[in-house]
Amino acid sequence: MANFVDPGVPFVSDEAREEYTARATRVKKAMLLEGTPDRVPVAVLAHFYPALRAGLSFYDAMYDYRRAADAWIACNREIQPDTLIGMTASAIPGRAFETLDVKLFNWPGHGVSHDSGFQYNEKEWMRDDEYDLLIDDPTDYLLHTYLPRAIGGMAGFASLVSPLDMVEISVSAPYISRWNRPEVVKSMESMRAAGRECDEWAAIQFGAIGQLVTEGFPGATGAMSLAPFDFIGDTLRGTRGVIMDMFRRPDELLEACDKLSRVLVKWITRRAFPQQPPCVFIPLHKGADGFMSDEQFNTFYWPSLKKVILGLVEDGFVPYLFAEGAYGSRLDIIKDLPAGKTVWQFDQTDMVKAKEAMGGVACIQGNVPLSLLQLGEPEEVTAYSRDLIEKVGPGGGFILDVGAAPDEVKDENIVAMIKAAKDYGWY
Numbered sequence: 001m002a003n004f005v006d007p008g009v010p011f012v013s014d015e016a017r018e019e020y021t022a023r024a025t026r027v028k029k030a031m032l033l034e035g036t037p038d039r040v041p042v043a044v045l046a047h048f049y050p051a052l053r054a055g056l057s058f059y060d061a062m063y064d065y066r067r068a069a070d071a072w073i074a075c076n077r078e079i080q081p082d083t084l085i086g087m088t089a090s091a092i093p094g095r096a097f098e099t100l101d102v103k104l105f106n107w108p109g110h111g112v113s114h115d116s117g118f119q120y121n122e123k124e125w126m127r128d129d130e131y132d133l134l135i136d137d138p139t140d141y142l143l144h145t146y147l148p149r150a151i152g153g154m155a156g157f158a159s160l161v162s163p164l165d166m167v168e169i170s171v172s173a174p175y176i177s178r179w180n181r182p183e184v185v186k187s188m189e190s191m192r193a194a195g196r197e198c199d200e201w202a203a204i205q206f207g208a209i210g211q212l213v214t215e216g217f218p219g220a221t222g223a224m225s226l227a228p229f230d231f232i233g234d235t236l237r238g239t240r241g242v243i244m245d246m247f248r249r250p251d252e253l254l255e256a257c258d259k260l261s262r263v264l265v266k267w268i269t270r271r272a273f274p275q276q277p278p279c280v281f282i283p284l285h286k287g288a289d290g291f292m293s294d295e296q297f298n299t300f301y302w303p304s305l306k307k308v309i310l311g312l313v314e315d316g317f318v319p320y321l322f323a324e325g326a327y328g329s330r331l332d333i334i335k336d337l338p339a340g341k342t343v344w345q346f347d348q349t350d351m352v353k354a355k356e357a358m359g360g361v362a363c364i365q366g367n368v369p370l371s372l373l374q375l376g377e378p379e380e381v382t383a384y385s386r387d388l389i390e391k392v393g394p395g396g397g398f399i400l401d402v403g404a405a406p407d408e409v410k411d412e413n414i415v416a417m418i419k420a421a422k423d424y425g426w427y
Helices: 014-031 049-053 058-063 065-079 094-100 128-136 138-150 152-159 173-180 182-214 228-235 238-248 250-269 294-314 328-334 351-358 370-375 378-392 411-424
Strands: 105-108 221-224 279-284 318-323 343-346 363-368 398-402
Touching (some): 049 065, 058 094, 065 182, 065 411, 094 152, 138 250, 152 182, 228 238, 228 250, 294 328, 328 351, 343 351, 370 378, 370 411, 398 411
Parallel strands (some): 221 279, 318 343, 343 363, 363 398
């Protein structure tokens, strides 16, 4: 967290430096349970909201990189949250996905209208009889089987085989020759073209993030990992597939989750760098109340997720878990973690019960409802936010935020939420 509070960048002014230090210190104290900060921090886990408030469509946000970056910069400057609102998970490079013929989801102008967000295509991209391939060598399976199915531009890589053939270099000519096959060359050309597009996108987007940091907005999250069950269920087996596997292939599913728990930690730590923001974002997609029973959660979801959490903590990161849906029946389970090492953003979970269970264990964040932000009035948002601050803010360890990532919400309601923290959140 030292680099988070003092990032070592040239700020645009002394005032920006002071603002950055105050915000970062405030957030750090809340996240690590280091007593009470000066006031309750306030953040906005936004999706396309910054684009829409600037008059951009979803399509514009994914295809006009400069206008998108300007929209996010303007949003941060105007509403003044305590952590910067990033863009890299929503304003993604649409042209790169077109080049690669990505089949995993539809996006604005590609399968859905220009005014719609991207939508995942549920399909069993991994067959149920392929668990052994995933378990034995995840990288080989993903590169040579899964990705060629799910991404048309990578189809040629199905012709490649394991690089183990390169270990004894004198007998590797058959392996090397595969790289000259027409379908492999075509896929490499698609990847190169998509890479050029992503470089153009990254130069603008990450440039905007760097600019916001120098203007005084700390970025707390710099990487993303997943719960192993979600890794399998989201886009490998699909929701239906992974549910059936709990009953038909439980042992293979559990073995795969356990194997992936190590992979999903090293995914982050092997590419970490000293200036990387401390939090690792982990969206929890399939662990909510009602999706599976407590027994199933304790069996299939939590053990491998806990290994990911503890592995990241051991390597010096702060897992930031976005508990989508309600986690009321999970609170007594997930509180079994080292104190002051994780952040839990709750969506529909009762925040008072969350504070009772997690207080002294983890920072909790949330949970102003999207329905209120979209349909309510500013005074209602103020009242809800103030009530949260008064009930779960005492003692620290609380960050006011939305319950789920917003798109089409009233700008004045987001402003009201931020103002509530600044008016009523002082300790």
